[in-house]
Amino acid sequence: MRSMLSPKKRRGLTFAALSAVSMLMLSGCGSQIAVLHPEGPVAQKEFNLIVWSFVLMAFVGIVVFGLFAYMLIKYRASRPGIEKTYDPNIEGNTKLEVTWTVIPVLIVIALAIPTVQTTYALKDPPASAHDPIEVDVTSADWKWIFQYPAQHIETVNYLVIPAGVPVKFMLTSVGPMNTFWVPELGGMEFTMPGADLGLWLEADKPGVYLGRGANFSGKGFAHMQFNVYSKTQTQFNQWVSTVKSKYPALTMNEATYLVKHQGLSPIMTFSSYPAASVAQNQNTQMGM
Structure with missing residues (x-):
């Protein structure tokens, strides 16, 4: 049975359907994009950098497509007298050559300056009235181990x-x-055997944030x-007091098994840990 819709209406409905599917895919079925919802000062600085880069690139895209449309209309073949005014030979045009050389350089500078400033600013801890704390993080096969040296x-x-x-x-x-x-709290940093790399993060308020490994490391x-639980002081x-009073201490044998065992581990808590547990197992893994 032939459709009662005209070809124009069918094309309109097809376009609307495709647009709806595209919007659904871009929205992630209602889930938010973590990096676009900063929950800390580090993430906020990086978010501002993302916004600036997007605005600058959007401006470049608008100008390019605007010029493209202008050229299509101005130099269309059906325009009366176009044969007399159109000259495709622009070789040796100093103004054009300087223009398309300088503009990309300015764009790179506009991106580079805030990027470098933000990168160096994030090397130091965020301004706070509270003393910072330290957490030693170890990635293993396939688990995350967190040690609190002060506690x-x-x-x-x-x-x-x-x-x-x-x-x-x-x-x-x-x-x-x-x-x-931890996307909602800030950028990422590598974890590498035999190296201690630093990263500053901070949560603005209590909440639960998802952390993850972002570098392929095997079948696990x-x-x-892992979940990051941000609590009031x-x-x-x-x-910390509950952990110290109600959970067992981690023995050296258990610590060795934990980092060497290539398998998934459940959520675990220990009231203390051997001081040399991670360093010793690192040296063992590296054959030292």
């Missing part, structure tokens, strides 16, 4: 931090390299995720 406690596959307090993460790896990333890579102190 001398350890967690596996989850992280607790105080809100409004800068956190310095010292990152290393036992086994393959990976990437430590998909499970290299009082709640964080209470959590």
